Amino acid sequence: MTSNILRLIQLQVMLLTLSAIVHGQSSGNDAGQPPEGWETAGYVIHQSIDIGYRVSEITGSQAMYDTLVDLRTGPRFLDQTLSMQSQNHDGLLFDNLSISSFGWGGDPNNALHVRFDKSKWYEFRSDFRRDQTDFDYNLLANPLNPPTSSPSIPVLSSPHSFYTRRRMSDFDLTILPQSKVDFRFGYSRNNMTGPSYSSVHEGTDALLFQPWNTTLNSYRMGFDFKPVAGTVISYDQFFDYYMGDTTWQLSPFAPALLPGSAGSVELGLPIDTGNKTPCAINPPATSLIDPGGTLTNIACNAYFGYNRYNRIRTWTPTERLSFRTNYFKWLDLNASYAYSDAEMNAAFNEFFNGLVQRSRTRQELVTGPGHATQISNVADFGATFYLPKHLRIVDSFRFWAFRIPETFTSTTTEWDVPGSGSCAPPTCSLLTPISGTTQSAATAFDQTSFNQNWKRNETDLVWDPSKYFGGSIGFRYGNRNFVHVNDFTTGDVDNIVVHEYTPLASLWAKPVTNLRIHFDFEHTNNDNAIVRIGPRKASQYRIRANYTPKPWAVLGGSINLSQASNDDFFTSYNWHNRNYSLTASLMPRPRFSLDLAYNYTSYKQRALICFNDSAASLPVVADAGSCEANGFADSDNPLLTNGYYTSNVNYGTGAVMFKPIARLTTNIGYSITSVGGQTPQFNVLQPFGPLQYNYHQPMGNLAIDLGHNLTAMGAWNYYQYGEKSFVGPTDPRYFHANNETFSLRWAF
Amino acid sequence: MRIAGRHKLISSMSAAGVLLVWFLPDGIVAQNSNLTGQNPPATEYVGTDTCKTCHEDLYKKSFENTPHFKTTLRDGHGCESCHGPGSEHVAGGGDVSKIVSFKTLSKQEINTRCMGCHGTDREQRHFSSSVHAGNDVGCLDCHSPHHAKEAQYLLVQKQPDLCYGCHLTEKAAFAMPYHHRVNEGLIQCADCHNVHGTTTVRQVRALPNGDAPCYKCHADKQGPFVYEHVPVKTEGCVSCHSPHGSTNPRMLRVSQVNLLCLQCHSFPAQGPAGPAHNQATKYQACTMCHAAIHGSNASNVFFR
Numbered sequence A: 001m002t003s004n005i006l007r008l009i010q011l012q013v014m015l016l017t018l019s020a021i022v023h024g025q026s027s028g029n030d031a032g033q034p035p036e037g038w039e040t041a042g043y044v045i046h047q048s049i050d051i052g053y054r055v056s057e058i059t060g061s062q063a064m065y066d067t068l069v070d071l072r073t074g075p076r077f078l079d080q081t082l083s084m085q086s087q088n089h090d091g092l093l094f095d096n097l098s099i100s101s102f103g104w105g106g107d108p109n110n111a112l113h114v115r116f117d118k119s120k121w122y123e124f125r126s127d128f129r130r131d132q133t134d135f136d137y138n139l140l141a142n143p144l145n146p147p148t149s150s151p152s153i154p155v156l157s158s159p160h161s162f163y164t165r166r167r168m169s170d171f172d173l174t175i176l177p178q179s180k181v182d183f184r185f186g187y188s189r190n191n192m193t194g195p196s197y198s199s200v201h202e203g204t205d206a207l208l209f210q211p212w213n214t215t216l217n218s219y220r221m222g223f224d225f226k227p228v229a230g231t232v233i234s235y236d237q238f239f240d241y242y243m244g245d246t247t248w249q250l251s252p253f254a255p256a257l258l259p260g261s262a263g264s265v266e267l268g269l270p271i272d273t274g275n276k277t278p279c280a281i282n283p284p285a286t287s288l289i290d291p292g293g294t295l296t297n298i299a300c301n302a303y304f305g306y307n308r309y310n311r312i313r314t315w316t317p318t319e320r321l322s323f324r325t326n327y328f329k330w331l332d333l334n335a336s337y338a339y340s341d342a343e344m345n346a347a348f349n350e351f352f353n354g355l356v357q358r359s360r361t362r363q364e365l366v367t368g369p370g371h372a373t374q375i376s377n378v379a380d381f382g383a384t385f386y387l388p389k390h391l392r393i394v395d396s397f398r399f400w401a402f403r404i405p406e407t408f409t410s411t412t413t414e415w416d417v418p419g420s421g422s423c424a425p426p427t428c429s430l431l432t433p434i435s436g437t438t439q440s441a442a443t444a445f446d447q448t449s450f451n452q453n454w455k456r457n458e459t460d461l462v463w464d465p466s467k468y469f470g471g472s473i474g475f476r477y478g479n480r481n482f483v484h485v486n487d488f489t490t491g492d493v494d495n496i497v498v499h500e501y502t503p504l505a506s507l508w509a510k511p512v513t514n515l516r517i518h519f520d521f522e523h524t525n526n527d528n529a530i531v532r533i534g535p536r537k538a539s540q541y542r543i544r545a546n547y548t549p550k551p552w553a554v555l556g557g558s559i560n561l562s563q564a565s566n567d568d569f570f571t572s573y574n575w576h577n578r579n580y581s582l583t584a585s586l587m588p589r590p591r592f593s594l595d596l597a598y599n600y601t602s603y604k605q606r607a608l609i610c611f612n613d614s615a616a617s618l619p620v621v622a623d624a625g626s627c628e629a630n631g632f633a634d635s636d637n638p639l640l641t642n643g644y645y646t647s648n649v650n651y652g653t654g655a656v657m658f659k660p661i662a663r664l665t666t667n668i669g670y671s672i673t674s675v676g677g678q679t680p681q682f683n684v685l686q687p688f689g690p691l692q693y694n695y696h697q698p699m700g701n702l703a704i705d706l707g708h709n710l711t712a713m714g715a716w717n718y719y720q721y722g723e724k725s726f727v728g729p730t731d732p733r734y735f736h737a738n739n740e741t742f743s744l745r746w747a748f
Numbered sequence B: 001m002r003i004a005g006r007h008k009l010i011s012s013m014s015a016a017g018v019l020l021v022w023f024l025p026d027g028i029v030a031q032n033s034n035l036t037g038q039n040p041p042a043t044e045y046v047g048t049d050t051c052k053t054c055h056e057d058l059y060k061k062s063f064e065n066t067p068h069f070k071t072t073l074r075d076g077h078g079c080e081s082c083h084g085p086g087s088e089h090v091a092g093g094g095d096v097s098k099i100v101s102f103k104t105l106s107k108q109e110i111n112t113r114c115m116g117c118h119g120t121d122r123e124q125r126h127f128s129s130s131v132h133a134g135n136d137v138g139c140l141d142c143h144s145p146h147h148a149k150e151a152q153y154l155l156v157q158k159q160p161d162l163c164y165g166c167h168l169t170e171k172a173a174f175a176m177p178y179h180h181r182v183n184e185g186l187i188q189c190a191d192c193h194n195v196h197g198t199t200t201v202r203q204v205r206a207l208p209n210g211d212a213p214c215y216k217c218h219a220d221k222q223g224p225f226v227y228e229h230v231p232v233k234t235e236g237c238v239s240c241h242s243p244h245g246s247t248n249p250r251m252l253r254v255s256q257v258n259l260l261c262l263q264c265h266s267f268p269a270q271g272p273a274g275p276a277h278n279q280a281t282k283y284q285a286c287t288m289c290h291a292a293i294h295g296s297n298a299s300n301v302f303f304r
Helices: A002-026 A062-068 B002-022 B026-035 B048-062 B067-072 B079-083 B087-091 B107-118 B168-174 B230-234 B257-262
Strands: A038-040 A043-060 A074-086 A096-104 A109-118 A122-135 A162-175 A181-194 A197-202 A204-209 A212-225 A231-244 A247-250 A255-257 A264-266 A302-328 A331-356 A361-387 A391-416 A438-463 A469-487 A492-509 A515-526 A537-550 A553-566 A573-589 A592-611 A639-661 A664-678 A693-696 A699-707 A710-723 A735-747
Touching (some): A062 A735, A074 A735, A197 A331, A204 A302, A231 A331, A302 A361, A438 B230, A469 B230, A573 B168, A592 B168, A592 B257, B048 B079, B067 B079
Antiparallel strands (some): A043 A735, A096 A109, A109 A122, A162 A181, A212 A231, A255 A264, A391 A438, A438 A469, A537 A553, A553 A573, A573 A592, A639 A664, A664 A693, A710 A735
């Protein structure tokens, strides 16, 4: 297979090169000129179509390839553009039309953009975007069944996976765009579908098939009214309607037979009999499942059936009034206010049939309506005052408040096996018929409220006295009031007020014509935090420089240092993200260019954590302190450690473009992402995964102008992903792949 | 009732505002129309046809086929809408000092001229208070009215390369293995940021109800939910995710989900209780059971 592909590539390269040489010798140097277009019916028309075929050859983890690359073999409609422009701006239906699209035929990303307008009458734009996500990554959810279990059912790939497709469409029409009053109408649709898998816990964890289906329909309309020069008053009305129609049902993973030909039962994902999951082995049996496939402990946590429906309907009308004027020379003014009240209704229905050993539950039905309302008020105000001496004062104010009253009225009907204590045969088992259980029903009413009120104002004094230097100083003040009513009956309320104080400044300079340097910093002090790792202090320093010593040489560099902390004694949270970049783009000759870039990122995030872990051989456990002895009273989690994650990322890329002859363009390039990091290991089975890996992506392509508006192209992309750290009991997440794409482009 | 009243209030205010300005005396409008950032005409307009006598090539190739052609419609002045009245320039035999040349203007002056027309557009309303304007990034750093490489919006370069020219950190972030599909052409920087300014930090766009723009694509995470996960609503998605790109799956800020959860769920006295689960046993990722981690309508611990 590989040799065939290589021969195909060699043949293609040879033919293309010969073709280019022949054409290059015979047709002079008219290549590279933009196509003239086609004039007809009063329009100038330009069009391009790029059709080809891609060959993908993957070695190693298909799941990782799908997660990171996901390009498959097959014919492709790679790219297309069409533009029509009325020569005299007097087209019948439109003066300008533009259509472009890419990625049709199976690529993970494809889009279509359509624009057309008729000068003063209307403007229309539409976008369609589709993306597919094939996500099957072992680290996010994997029970990591140990080999000591009997039976041992290793889980080599994540049972949680997503194969979703999202289709997004946007349509916007503006009528009379240049008039004193213009009107606009729009519609957007976002639909995500596809199979996926998750899990649920009812005594043990079962794999659920989750056919994803969500849709958001958005409608909008509004108008702009321009009463005087530089002044506009706008009104917009938005209607969003969200439909969540995803369902869940039991998916077989580890089935076992029941004794006496009583059918089969699903044991779920985690099989760890040493830790009595889904249940212990009853001696004299030595395995939970005997050689005949029959369950040896019939009082085991297991599933006969499970399904869940949660039909969500959310209706969100929003209206916004805004005002803008630069009517006065010394003042720009903006203001807007929006009011929104979202209504969410979720009809919930969950059915379980099986056995929950601990509670002796044989069957359970939970039903109930969930309801939430989000009332939002958003107001903003912006003003720029132009002062003498190249000074101006800029003020931005934003107010955002929402309150979300929430209720869930649930009715739980349980069918429990009579008796007390943990379920044990012969009186309680999976074989206990429903008719032998006791039915009980309970109704619960949860009423909570989630509210936030956030005001923020930033004032800056900006000074740009000359074209050589300038800068600004400013201050941002914030006031956030968070109220979370956890339980109205007990009065359990979290009320946190956070005041933010942020001085900020920036400087820019152009010491010589082609050099621009920019520096800015901000330092935030919060007197409180809503979540534990919410920063009480945060700062950012950025330096950027661009230098163009020659028209064909562009050099750039940047340093971006961000850090945050919460020095609370019980938290000791510390975070930083330090980033250093260099880039160079050189094109000394029209036939040669070189692009280089390098970036280094140092990332750290740590906080004190208490945890519960019996793996005494692991350093994080052996070296852990005592939470209680250090004043952290948490009986469930006695071990204290510094929970850290560090990551150092080196990213480099280089690309060379070379045109040996006018009709032949070649590119070669290479990029690498090298990741090295550290984090504590809590589980001996826990793979480190993305903590340390190299990701190589060399590439090459050539394009040959065949004349007659045709260009033949060949491209090769190579991907190699390899983890350097402990892989663990799952499949190695290594792959390398060759992708070759051959295409023909027709453009006029 | 109260909600309906609020809607009516806004509608009434809109109508009142429209009526108020509709009846503004014409004299005020005329009196102030020269104060919108454009210089009062010192010379006279000569018309686009006169400009074409010398600049026909530029007109044909770099003006007539651009959106700025609309300046010739209605009462517009075409070339002179931006370059000012040209009678002295013509009389001077093409003297460049007698007409507005953008090469000689400061960024602020250029911005003021552009905003004279574009300042009322919804996208550019906050430009004068934007981070870009405050740091000497002007209209012509990103747009070229006559020599645009990207026809739409007359950009000097396509997104995202245009943005990457200064924002090198972000360029590297989008090159990481897990990233939003900006380089693939599916989304653009301007989908999440309004480069012309907002009243939010980092010039991040907001949905009409104030929520983060993330929910335009990730609609299932927006809610409202019966049980909200606090950081999702108060800190935003960036509490757990790196929005541009990450070396970790799902663009998480750390490589192990459990560590991320434990960093908040550790001390009951401080906030949410920590898990009682033995990390050494089966629990590889908290999200295996707490599957509805972005918010739930049926479980206050986000099981379903």
